Amino acid sequence: MTTLSILVIALYLLASLAALQQLLTERTGGRWPLWTLVGSALGLHLLLLFNEITALETGQDLSLIKVASAVSWLVSLLLTLLCRRLNGGILLPVAYGFAILLLLVNYLIPGQYVIHLEHHPLVLLHIALALSSYAVLLIASLFTLLLAYLDHHLKQRKRVAIPGLPPLLTLEHRVMQLIGLGIALLTLSIGSGWLFLTDPFSPLSSMKAGLSLVAWCLYVTLLWGHHYQGWRGKTLILFSLLGSALLTLAYFGSRVIIEVLLA
Template sequence: MISLPLVYTILALMAYTSSFWYLLIHLVSKREPNHWFIRLVLGLGLVLHAAVLYNDMLTPLGVNYDVFVLMSFTSGLMLLLSFIFSAFRPILALNLIGIPVAAVGLIMGFSLSKQNQFIEQHFLGLDIHIILSLSAYAVLLMATIQAVILWFQDRELKNKQKRLWVNLLPSFQAMESLLFDLIITGFALLTVALVFGFFTIDDFFAQHLAHKTAFSIISWFVYGALLIGHYRFGWRGQKAIRFTLIGFVLLAIGFIGSKFVLEMILGR
């Protein structure tokens, strides 16, 4: 018997595939795509993706924190943000990156996830902190990818012969505006996640979270300094790219470094 989540997964992948090829064909042939069609089909795919996640992630025993479910969650969130920002920024082409990422995340989450990855002593505040933290990491990862694309785009624009992928990208100004949209969103999510963490986690040192927290706070200051520098002193271009990369490297060191120390060295 075919399960309902499997039907949702297949339909979501059909919506993702249709919107991807429709958008790619129109952009390569330099024809204006129908924005309403893209929004309808891609929006349907996102709704179906969310339905699959609801079944896999939210269970009677609590939130399932299986790594593949979280990959599905973060990839879907990244596409959702790309979808939302493309509604008011001329960056529709960037969905060509977000769609396959979300499709792969959906497949992995549905086919490889396990249903028993729970936190033993969980409560609502801790679940909110974890979900907000994951969301902040996902958005700031998007900002980091965007910064890398901007760096390559800036290099290619200075050459006389542009490559095809550069021609498909939105203007440098639109891409830079999107970068700061993502940083503002990620910074806000990180701020709320840190606040929830301080109120929901009793002892960072006892729970071996001091390393992660310290790097998250330092990263928060880096992103905050970038936003202040941008809106007060006009920081942009290469300086914005460098600050974005430094901020995410600090976040990654805190997250990945903590897991490495706990699991590989301490065996916890």
């Protein structure tokens, strides 16, 4: 493991502890230590990803773990930027913890999957849209789990143990906002895949596109049902988590087949 990797892990760990301290003490001021730690961790993590992806002379290394680590970086970045607006402080240690876990896995289980973006630069746009849509919808799923927790405790008339959680309706509104943004990005991702991929009709590309399209239909149905049929509670939670599971299978299932089963 490189010195840079160790430094990034240490910064994420310190940022997680700072976020938990602010959450548990319900402090509203003095956030600069958290932002300093998080900003440093995100900046160095991005540098680490860039170095590892572009280290090969024959192309770019987009192995399964490196792509997953890139997603964790994007989730951490978006949650950090939106945590105050979305009341998502409780999710920050979760996001940073996943980033740490994937950095460790990248060290313990190294792998390579070489592509040549220099020959097809527009594929980079498709990758960026795909990862962005997945990150946004994954964040929506994390908020959905908070929604399920809050809904369960309110129905059981128990005291909510997590400080700083927004009201149930506010949290539900946040989830639907994220899903709407995720649908827009996923639409662009699917369209760009058909336009820019060199082999969109290969078995693995077709599987990824098919699962992504099913997830898109699921999310659109949820959005329609929420606005016009008043779907809430368990239905919203089920659709959101199922859509996230389908996208995970679409984005990483094909990579598992290539890098593990066919290796």
